[in-house]
Amino acid sequence: MDYSRFLGDDFDVKEWINSAFKSQEESGQTPDQTASSVVMKLQMLIQELNGSIDEASLQAIQSLPGILRDIELVKHEALLLQDEMKSVKTEIEQIQKETSSSIQELLVLDQVKSRMNQASSALKEADNWSTLSSEIEELFEKQDVDAISNKLSRMQQSLNMLSHVPDYEQRCEHLELLKNRLEALVTPRMMASFGAQMTDQLKIYYTIFEEMERVSQFQNYYITYKKKLLLETMRNKTEMNENIESYLTLLYMALFEAFQKEIDWCIKLFTNPFQIAIQLVTDVYREFSGTVADRIRTAVEAESNKFDKLIRIQTIVEEFLKRFKVSISVYSQGSSESAISELTQSLFAPFLEFKLRYKDFVEQGLNEEMEHIKLDHEDFNKCCQLLSSSLHKAVQPLQEAESTCRKFCYGACYREFLKIAMDYLTNYLTEFKRVVKNLRERQRSKKEDYEENWDLFQKCLQVVQICGEIVFQVQSFYNSMEHNIVATLGDIFSDDEREVFIAFLPTKEKESLKSFYLSIQEEGIPKSNTLQNLLAKVCEEANLLTHDVVVVPVQHFIAVFRSLDVWRSQRSGGALTDLPAFSLSPQEYITKSGQYLMTLPQALEPYAEQNYLLIGTRTGKLPLVDNDDAYNDITNCWLISVAKMATQLYSDEILKLQQLSDNGCKQLVVDVEYLCNVLEDLELQPIPSLLQIRELLRCPSEEFNRQRVGKSDIIVETIRALRKL
16 A cells, blocks of 8 residues: 555545446455555554654654753864964054064065066166167068068067156157058068968968968958959950840849858858958948949839839849848857948948938829829719729828838838828818719709609719728728837837848937837827818718718608698598698608608618618718617618608708697698608607607697797797697
């Protein structure tokens, strides 16, 4: 039986008992036998543990006196040590008091000795300088480079000891002249060794330049020699190629091959081989930069889409730079970030003039695109088609310009682009609004179009739908641009190697761009009130155009209201004046209006799932629809607006009546009731003014004063006059 599980922190009594019983069941014992066996084993274990605890406790009690004695001895020895340390401290303080004057004298003597040694060394070095100066001339005559280098090194050491002498500056100048003579003597031999790639000999020359503290000069000689050879080779490879993309591909391939060849050799000679090889490649490329810039300029001027060409060319540069960095990472020794940064700036220098003129290029391109977008047409249907197709034509150039800012300028021009985009969209929306407003004015001027025209209504709804799509596309464009700004500039500012891509910006511009990026990251692109208001105005004009078209038939039906004779007659259709109101029927003008309203849901049904139509309707708002919840259903909001306008027109016509007979009053109540019933069937409520008119028309004369409470004074007085109360 396993007792070790009792020691576990996660010991579970039930689990252990079940396990014990399970193991015993396999042996064929009954549960009672198993329980008795387990209990007996546990009791034996407890007895064994108790015995062990008692034995350990007894041993601990017996050893306590000895432990206490040892503690007392340690305490006594600690006290003795403390007394001895106090005694030693006292003796040291006494010695310091007695010998302080002697020690001070020794310090003075030591200073004197040190100064004498310095004076002696200076005299020796001065004598050594004179000796070395005379000996080195003989060595120059013999052109013994190694011996001259050794002498110059010793003269440098002597000069370091003579920094306090009056003619120190003259000695420095003399030493520099000697170094110049040695450099002039070594240079021809060194250049010949470069050509023969005599590594061992070049290492000697490198040591000589290192002792002269002119290592950078040695590196310059190497770069100058190699650059001349590489320039000749690369010109032969590239000069015959006229195509800019092929030319750059060959040029960068030659540069890459030169780098790989030189890095293997530089590692054998220099302590900083990567910086030397990269500097060589950079210097060679700078010799071609003027030609590259001219070729790029010529190629771009021949293209209609300048930035598309520039991005393709710049992609070749990016691929070369990426390949170059991968190659460096294979060796990955020492730091070469500054050299790579310098090479990167040289590679992208030919694109600088185009990046600085980005704003001008984009504005010119967008203005040209705007001129090609035709919106207006005399024919209503063709005008709607132009409005519909204009959205893609307007947004696509803007998206391409944003892509150019991201891919070509690495996001450095996003601030300028935001303003350009807003101005461009403002111009487009202003023109769009003008055309929609003209459509509305032209439609309102057509007096003959009073009949129901559902085809025209659908065309107008398409205009509203286009406006909704404009709102959606503008918002999507800004959301996409916000994401691209954060992603693009985030990559630039989080990576020192990529930050070189915006090196063409002045320091203040970089700081301003970073502040702009942080602002966008935290708060998003600030909303333009001008643009938002203009979007709302465009959608409002489209809503009003559609609203005018759909309300025209109702206006026509109700226009005959005041000219009807029934309002002045004491008889209705030959009926006697004392007929009850329920025997009267609604007149044609109101039944046509009601039937027209009943057909609206069917006409709007195909557009129930049109999200753009809902966006356009909600953005521009509808006349007489103030409840925002109503805009959740496109059919409902348009029904509410048209019904309210119809009842408003009807109420206004009733209040303009000059005369109303008793029979006319009964007929009017029937007509109003009919319209209210139609609205009820549409699950709509009549406007308050119509409800007040209905109540005042049908109430008995004696209750009129009581019914007038809470109602409009104008309505009350008008109905009172009509009923002659």
